[in-house]
Amino acid sequence: MKTMTRDRRSGVALVLVSISMVAMAVLGAALLSASSAARHQRLTFDTGNRAQYATESGQSYVYSRRARNIYYVPVGTFTLGSGDRFGLRSVRDGSNLVVTATGIANPDTPREAQRFVRFLLDYNPVVAIDNIFLWAEQLSAQGAGVIQGPGGVVVIFGTLDASQVRGGMDIQVTTVFIDGDALLNAAGTANLGSSSVPGDVYISGNLEMLGATPTLYGNIHVGGNLIIASGTITGNIYVHGDVEVRATGFTLVGDSRIYYAGALAPADTLPERIINVHPDELPPFLMPNTIAPQLREPRPAWYTDRGYETGTVPMVDDLRVYTDTDFVASINNSVSNVVIVSTGNIDVTVGGGGRFDGVLIAPYGSVVFKGTDFVGMVIADEWLTLESGSPSVVFRSITNYFANPDDYPVTLEEEF
Numbered sequence: 001m002k003t004m005t006r007d008r009r010s011g012v013a014l015v016l017v018s019i020s021m022v023a024m025a026v027l028g029a030a031l032l033s034a035s036s037a038a039r040h041q042r043l044t045f046d047t048g049n050r051a052q053y054a055t056e057s058g059q060s061y062v063y064s065r066r067a068r069n070i071y072y073v074p075v076g077t078f079t080l081g082s083g084d085r086f087g088l089r090s091v092r093d094g095s096n097l098v099v100t101a102t103g104i105a106n107p108d109t110p111r112e113a114q115r116f117v118r119f120l121l122d123y124n125p126v127v128a129i130d131n132i133f134l135w136a137e138q139l140s141a142q143g144a145g146v147i148q149g150p151g152g153v154v155v156i157f158g159t160l161d162a163s164q165v166r167g168g169m170d171i172q173v174t175t176v177f178i179d180g181d182a183l184l185n186a187a188g189t190a191n192l193g194s195s196s197v198p199g200d201v202y203i204s205g206n207l208e209m210l211g212a213t214p215t216l217y218g219n220i221h222v223g224g225n226l227i228i229a230s231g232t233i234t235g236n237i238y239v240h241g242d243v244e245v246r247a248t249g250f251t252l253v254g255d256s257r258i259y260y261a262g263a264l265a266p267a268d269t270l271p272e273r274i275i276n277v278h279p280d281e282l283p284p285f286l287m288p289n290t291i292a293p294q295l296r297e298p299r300p301a302w303y304t305d306r307g308y309e310t311g312t313v314p315m316v317d318d319l320r321v322y323t324d325t326d327f328v329a330s331i332n333n334s335v336s337n338v339v340i341v342s343t344g345n346i347d348v349t350v351g352g353g354g355r356f357d358g359v360l361i362a363p364y365g366s367v368v369f370k371g372t373d374f375v376g377m378v379i380a381d382e383w384l385t386l387e388s389g390s391p392s393v394v395f396r397s398i399t400n401y402f403a404n405p406d407d408y409p410v411t412l413e414e415e416f
Contacts, residue, residue: 047105047111047113048105048115050084050103050106050113051105053084054103055101055103056117058086058087058101058102061086062074062099062121068197069175071153071202071286072199072200073221074088074090074121075236076236085103086101087100087101087102088100088101088102090121090284091280092123093123095122095123096120096122097120097122097123099118099121100116100118101117101118102116123284128412129408129410129411130398131151132155132379132398133149133153133154133395134147134154134155134156134378134379135155135292135293136155136156136367136378137158137380137382138156139156140164140384141164145388145390145392146170146172148172148392148393148394149174149194149395150173150196151194152173152174152175152395154171154175155177155179156177156179157179157292159180159182159183160178161183162214163183172193172196172217174193174218175199177202177287178203181205181208181224182201182207182208184207184208184214185209185210191217192215192216193216193218194217195217198235199218199219200220200221201218202221202286203223204224205224206222206225206241207225207226208227208228209226209227209250211229212230213231214231215231216232216233216235218235220233221240221286222239222241223285223287225242226241226242226244227246228244228250229247229250230249231250231251232251233250233251233252233258234256235256236257236258236259237257237258237259238259238260238282238283239258239261239282241261242265243262243263243264243274245270245274257274258274259281259282260274260277261277261278261279261281292381293379294410295343296409299322299343300322300324303409306320310322315335315338317335317336317337318338319335319339320338320339321339323341323343323344324344325343327340327342327345327347328348329348331349332350332352333354334350334355335350335356335357336358338358340358340359341410342361343362343365345362345368346361346362346366346380348368348369350372350373350374354373355371356369356371356374356376357376358376359376359378360377360379362380362381363410364381365382366383366384367383368383368385369386369388370388371391372390372392374386375393375394376395376396377396377398379410
């Protein structure tokens with residue numbers, strides 16, 4: 001009888017195969033784990049880099065806006081082409097703004113990543129005479145004309161009443177300071193703020209938009225209350241007081257919102273568009289910290305030494321005139337590069353379709369311009385009155401008329 005004998009070599013081979021299979025499984029698991037960890041690390045690194053890029057984009061955006069408008073206050077959320085975002089928030093710290101730029105990659109997903117950076121900006125820079133178009137207590141105008149000032153500044157130290165700016169006069173200026181109320185209620189009230197270079201409009205008192213249809217460009221900052229029933233808002237309105245909605249005939253374009261720190265009446269009006277926030281969440285409120293423009297001293301020597309005429313003289317090209325009395329002139333042709341300085345009032349009439357191109361400075365009185373075409377700048381203590389059916393008014397910096405700031409006939413000093 002034959003007996004089956006076991007081949008020891010086959011047993012050893014089976015053991016080796018089993019060990020190899022286990023080793024390969026362990027190795028495969030290790031490789032998979034390492035690959036997953038590397039992929040996770042790479043994704044995390046890429047997402048973090050994108051968040052950092054979004055943060056730097058936010059900071060660059062702030063510097064770019066400030067280069068065009070020194071009164072810009074960073075606030076809001078912005079979406080990049082990739083779908084990532086950056087948010088901007090500003091908090092006042094003495095004479096500085098502390099700006100936080102937060103970059104967000106893969107927003108609103110489980111793989112969301114955030115990075116942030118904080119940096120300082122000047123809070124309330126002194127208004128520079130270089131970019132002032134109008135400095136006056138009141139503005140009065142008639143007709144459907146346009147005041148154009150992309151990049152310029154209008155400072156009104158008093159109430160802006162639309163009943164005094166009739167017929168659809170656009171105030172298309174990048175930065176507007178109104179140290180009083182803005183009553184945009186009259187029929188025919190047109191636009192406030194620049195549509196081409198939108199900036200900020202600051203109103204220390206109340207803003208009323210009742211029964212008229214103005215369009216507001218840029219961000220609107222209201223130190224008092226907002227009372228609204230009509231109009232079009234293209235940016236945000238930040239209200240430090242209360243909001244009273246008389247009617248919902250107004251339009252908030254796109255992502256525009258109204259943010260307020262006080263109370264809302266009626267309390268349930270447009271809750272997704274009119275939003276209550278803590279006062280610290282509102283952008284800081286700006287108002288120029290300068291005193292009224294001052295004439296150069298000694299007078300009249302400072303002016304006569306620089307070739308200014310005195311008294312009553314005809315208005316011609318390249319005229320420089322200083323007078324201690326009212327200045328009144330009437331022409332029927334165009335003049336350019338004119339500078340008129342008066343300690344009283346200035347009254348200029350340009351007929352015959354002519355253009356006035358120059359500077360009118362009456363820091364202790366009022367300015368009246370009768371004509372259809374004005375280019376230049378105006379400084380007045382009281383009123384600027386535009387008496388024409390449809391005036392065209394274009395801002396031009398004082399730098400176009402003087403090469404050296406030391407030759408500016410008026411100065412602005414900081415108020416301490």
